Amino acid sequence: MTPVDRTTAATEEPSSALLRWVTVLTGLISIVAVVILSLTHNAEAAAAVGSIGTAVTAIGGVQLSMRNRE
16 A cells, blocks of 8 residues: 655745746747847847847756756
């Protein structure tokens, strides 16, 4: 017979929830900015914003996926 585990589920820390929202919002804002800059014929600025947005989203994604469970 398997034992009944009565431990409570670990609650999510507020900092990880905030990090998730900042990562999502940064990605969305950078996509909108790239589209606007591309439509106004600012290719160099669109490339710079796209690169920064991609880097921030990638770094945030790595931090979100590195969660240790005890």
